[in-house]
């Protein structure tokens with residue numbers, strides 16, 4: 212497989228929590244002293260243009276994030292080596308059933324269901340590494356129904372990408388096509404059936420390097436919160 | 437891909453928590469009223485004969501479990517349909533850094549790191565479905581250094597396999613080669629470098645249908661708990 216095919220062939224999504232202090236605070240959480248992460252299933256990927264499905268009884272929040280796509284297998288690497296393992300990037304939205312996540316946090320239970328529903332990881336096409344020469348200066352924005360909800364810059368990350376990759380690789384090997392979601396800036400909030408979500412990223416130029424657009428609908432499945 | 441190749445080509449591991457009441461109680465937890473699960477990365481698979489690595493500062497516990505291997509893509513299926521999606525089984529050990537998990541539970545943080553280290557999912561070869569005609573009557577045992585630690589039967593599961601598969605499929609689609617770990621009976625406990633772990637399963641006959649064996653060593657990596 213190649214990193215470019217991450218969406219259909221990648222095996223894991225490692226999502227960093229609370230990596231922007233304004234976002235940690237908006238949910239009433241402490242700013243972390245070391246990184247932490249959770250896993251999302253790759254079955255939750257949703258390509259550009261798709262429809263995010265709201266499971267019955269779920270209060271779903273958007274979290275726009277810069278995704279890092281791994282290009283080479285490795286583990287236990289130092290921050291100074293980490294960028295050698297990066298093939299490129301993507302723009303992702305870490306959809307979260309906030310009511311389920313809050314309940315899980317209260318009970319000390321895993322976050323996996325709240326983060327793992329089908330369609331809960333809308334993601335863009337692959338962005339080759341050379342298109343983002345400074346991943347610590349990327350503007351990320353998200354609009355719902357043409358109103359800005361999130362507008363941040365990766366310079367405000369608490370833990371920078373090389374440190375995050377090194378940390379994760381000290382626990383689990385990272386393989387070609389694996390994706391790391393690097394955390395969301397503040398402004399997260401609810402989406403509802405009928406909404407239209409747009410998101411994009413900019414690197415230096417006032418023009419977007421890339422944008423994505425998603426519809427929102429209800430999932431009429433077996434799950435009831 | 438085929439289900440038989442789950443170990444190298446499968447995409448996700450969904451692990452059910454506290455599915456045996458004696459095990460829930462031994463860790464001081466309430467017996468759950470509905471199933472819950474967490475994700476393990478497939479990078480944590482360890483084939484039979486391998487060495488489980490103990491990360492620095494981690495208190496690692498064994499949890500022997502029956503693994504279900506999915507043979508067909510699907511979602512939102514009823515318990516009555518669920519067994520049609522099963523290709524076979526495997527014997528797995530859900531290794532857990534118990535001290536990290538306990539800390540995560542206290543803080544309301546994800547379990548992913550505590551469950552996701554490399555080598556933390558020792559697993560047997562694929563067992564075709566027809567070799568286990570009644571998955572609700574399987575003896576599971578685990579020994580450390582030839583002393584029995586776990587000795588249970590899947591008849592004591594709180595939630596049976598068809599219900600578990602239906603529940604997970606109502607949240608995330610299950611794909612060929614995905615694996616569901618169905619929970620551990622009581623008797624979990626620590627392992628240390630130098631230990632030898634043996635585990636097996638029986639179906640009716642006093643002979644084991646299958647056994648596995650693992651060594652235990654220290655991981656000399658970057659991670660320090």
Ligand SMILES: [Mg+2]
Nearest residue numbers: 347366367368
């Ligand atoms: Mg910075």
Ligand SMILES: [Mg+2]
Nearest residue numbers: 274305394395
């Ligand atoms: Mg997030």
Ligand SMILES: [Mg+2]
Nearest residue numbers: 499530619620
């Ligand atoms: Mg377990």
